[in-house]
Amino acid sequence: MPITRKDVDHVARLARLALSEEEKAALEEQLSKILAHAERVTSLDTEGVPPTSHAIQLANVARSDDVVDPLSRDDALANAPAAEEHQFRVPRILEEEE
Amino acid sequence: MTAPSAQFVTTIGLEIHVELKTRTKMFCGCPVAFGGEPNTRVCPVCLGHPGTLPVPNEKAIELTNKIAMALDCEIAPHSIFHRKNYFYPDMPKNYQISQYDIPIGSRGSLDMEVGGESRWIGITRVHLEEDTGKSVHVGGGGRIREAEYSLEDFNRAGTPLVEIVTEPDITSAEEARVFAQELRSILEFLDVSDVRMEEGSLRIDANISVEAPGRSGTKVEVKNMNSMRSVFRALEFEEERQRNALMNEEELVQMTRHWDEKSGVTIPGRVKEYAFDYRYFPEPDLTPIEPSIEWLRQLQEELPELPIAKRRRWMEELGLGPYDAQVLTSSPGVSVFFEETLEAVKDANPKQVANWVANNLAGALSDTGERFSDLKITPSQFAELMDMVASGEINASQGKEILSAMLLTGTSPGSIAEERDMRQVSDRGELEAVVDEVISNNAEVADRIRAGDMKPFGVLVGAVMRATQGKANAAVVTEILKEKLGAS
Ligand SMILES: [Zn+2]
Numbered sequence: 001m002p003i004t005r006k007d008v009d010h011v012a013r014l015a016r017l018a019l020s021e022e023e024k025a026a027l028e029e030q031l032s033k034i035l036a037h038a039e040r041v042t043s044l045d046t047e048g049v050p051p052t053s054h055a056i057q058l059a060n061v062a063r064s065d066d067v068v069d070p071l072s073r074d075d076a077l078a079n080a081p082a083a084e085e086h087q088f089r090v091p092r093i094l095e096e097e098e
Numbered sequence: 099m100t101a102p103s104a105q106f107v108t109t110i111g112l113e114i115h116v117e118l119k120t121r122t123k124m125f126c127g128c129p130v131a132f133g134g135e136p137n138t139r140v141c142p143v144c145l146g147h148p149g150t151l152p153v154p155n156e157k158a159i160e161l162t163n164k165i166a167m168a169l170d171c172e173i174a175p176h177s178i179f180h181r182k183n184y185f186y187p188d189m190p191k192n193y194q195i196s197q198y199d200i201p202i203g204s205r206g207s208l209d210m211e212v213g214g215e216s217r218w219i220g221i222t223r224v225h226l227e228e229d230t231g232k233s234v235h236v237g238g239g240g241r242i243r244e245a246e247y248s249l250e251d252f253n254r255a256g257t258p259l260v261e262i263v264t265e266p267d268i269t270s271a272e273e274a275r276v277f278a279q280e281l282r283s284i285l286e287f288l289d290v291s292d293v294r295m296e297e298g299s300l301r302i303d304a305n306i307s308v309e310a311p312g313r314s315g316t317k318v319e320v321k322n323m324n325s326m327r328s329v330f331r332a333l334e335f336e337e338e339r340q341r342n343a344l345m346n347e348e349e350l351v352q353m354t355r356h357w358d359e360k361s362g363v364t365i366p367g368r369v370k371e372y373a374f375d376y377r378y379f380p381e382p383d384l385t386p387i388e389p390s391i392e393w394l395r396q397l398q399e400e401l402p403e404l405p406i407a408k409r410r411r412w413m414e415e416l417g418l419g420p421y422d423a424q425v426l427t428s429s430p431g432v433s434v435f436f437e438e439t440l441e442a443v444k445d446a447n448p449k450q451v452a453n454w455v456a457n458n459l460a461g462a463l464s465d466t467g468e469r470f471s472d473l474k475i476t477p478s479q480f481a482e483l484m485d486m487v488a489s490g491e492i493n494a495s496q497g498k499e500i501l502s503a504m505l506l507t508g509t510s511p512g513s514i515a516e517e518r519d520m521r522q523v524s525d526r527g528e529l530e531a532v533v534d535e536v537i538s539n540n541a542e543v544a545d546r547i548r549a550g551d552m553k554p555f556g557v558l559v560g561a562v563m564r565a566t567q568g569k570a571n572a573a574v575v576t577e578i579l580k581e582k583l584g585a586s
Contacts, residue, residue, distance in 0.1 A: 014377065054382070054386065056385075058385045059385050059386045059387070059388040060385065060386075061154070061385040062154045062155065062159060063127070063154070063155060064156060065120050065155050065157035065158075066121070066122065066127060067122050067128075068128070070128045070141050071141050071142070073138055076145065077137060084249055085136070085249060086135065087249035087250055088187075088250040088252070089247055089248075089249055090249075090250055091247055091248075092245055093186070093187060093235075093242055093245070093248055094243055
């Protein structure tokens with residue numbers, strides 16, 4: 001199933017990407033090709049094969065509940081574009097109309 | 099056209115979030131605590147810095163399994179984490195690590211009692227995820243829409259969070275409250291969370307819809323219920339609102355509404371909900387969780403007796419009434435206090451002790467907002483008080499007075515009684531002298547009683563009690579009075 005312009009707009013919106021018309025046109029084509037490639041996999045017989053979420057046969061990797069010293073607050077905030085009262089300052093979260 | 103209220107059917111499902119009581123966060127070693135100076139418990143992992151990798155906290159996985167087991171869930175032999183993608187500044191990675199199609203626990207149930215009737219509420223799923231940070235909106239009166247900007251504190255970001263979702267099996271606001279209280283008790287007995295709604299370690303959201311004959315329901319999500327009482331009030335309000343709309347043939351809209359505790363109403367959130375598309379996909383940085391049968395068996399053995407089982411056992415074995423049994427199993431603090439008092443008493447019987455703990459002691463604590471863990475007195479001190487009441491050394495009202503003093507000072511009941519000269523007088527000789535005096539001072543009343551009129555008998559008992567500053571043993575006084583006046 002080819003990707004439509006509507007699909008590109010939707011995915012771009014979800015990823016918060018502002019795309020130009022040229023970029024959208026290019027992506028429409030590229031994403032369609034990627035999907036077509038992925039669809040080849042579905043032609044394989046996967047009867048009785050459980051879905052795989054990970055390529056490595058590994059389970060239960062975990063750590064014990066031991067405290068590691070956190071960053072100093074100054075370090076934590078050092079890369080923030082804006083900080084105020086020891087907190088990360090971010091632009092208004094919700095616009096009037098989404 | 100109005101339909102009688104009996105024809106309305108209310109359907110409620112709850113979604114509960116519980117912050118786990120671990121020492122560290124879900125995917126990094128930052129300490130977990132409530133409050134504190136902003137951004138003092140953060141690191142590159144929970145700040146979502148590029149290139150960092152999450153490592154799950156094994157304690158959090160263990161506690162989630164315990165919750166799932168206590169709720170009688172099927173435990174997945176293989177479960178995985180997913181990324182839930184959305185943009186919000188309190189979540190620095192732009193995705194939340196959560197679980198999606200294979201949660202740790204599913205298809206469970208919670209057994210509870212409403213009005214003496216047993217009710218089973220289905221548990222759809224129990225899954226593990228991470229909490230977000232906290233935002234403060236600056237300007238515009240602190241409202242998100244009018245704010246100029248927001249400030250983010252990531253101390254809470256990454257705290258292990260368990261989500262529990264019920265089936266839509268709940269049929270009233272009262273059932274929802276009972277469910278929430280029962281679940282809170284279970285979580286407390288499991289010792290997996292602080293379950294403090296006021297601090298957000300227990301958060302409850304609800305979906306509610308009311309149907310009328312020929313009118314299907316409209317699902318409304320209710321948020322911002324910050325206490326057990328507000329769960330009840332908000333759902334009762336929402337049920338009534340939807341019933342009225344159905345009766346008046348008004349249109350109901352599927353939406354999120356926020357409970358406003360002060361005005362006692364639910365307020366509409368955004369009506370235009372755009373369909374969320376979280377683009378869930380398996381978290382590639384984390385391995386699956388595959389608990390061994392032996393480990394699960396061991397966890398099962400470690401599970402404590404759950405409150406409802408304890409409640410039924412005490413009603414059966416100790417003959418406790420349903421109210422006392424309910425109060426005594428509402429938290430592990432009160433349960434343990436009751437059990438230890440029982441072990442220490444000599445004369446008092448379990449029903450008496452239960453009654454005192456559930457009413458006088460629990461009542462005094464709820465007045466001050468304290469918990470049993472804050473108590474200044476020990477079970478053995480309380481047992482001493484119970485024995486003093488049971489043996490007749492002091493009467494019930496003296497017992498209550500002593501208890502109040504004990505709660506303030508933490509001193510033993512014996513020394514308080516001594517100090518206040520409050521020992522009950524049961525000595526016949528001592529009381530006979532007082533009774534004689536009272537009879538001679540109330541000759542007319544005494545004559546009426548001698549003539550067989552028992553109506554004023556209480557007047558004389560009262561007079562003896564006053565003469566002894568309430569210390570006389572009323573049973574002994576009654577006995578002496580009857581003998582002396584030839585009454586029966
Ligand atoms: Zn961290």
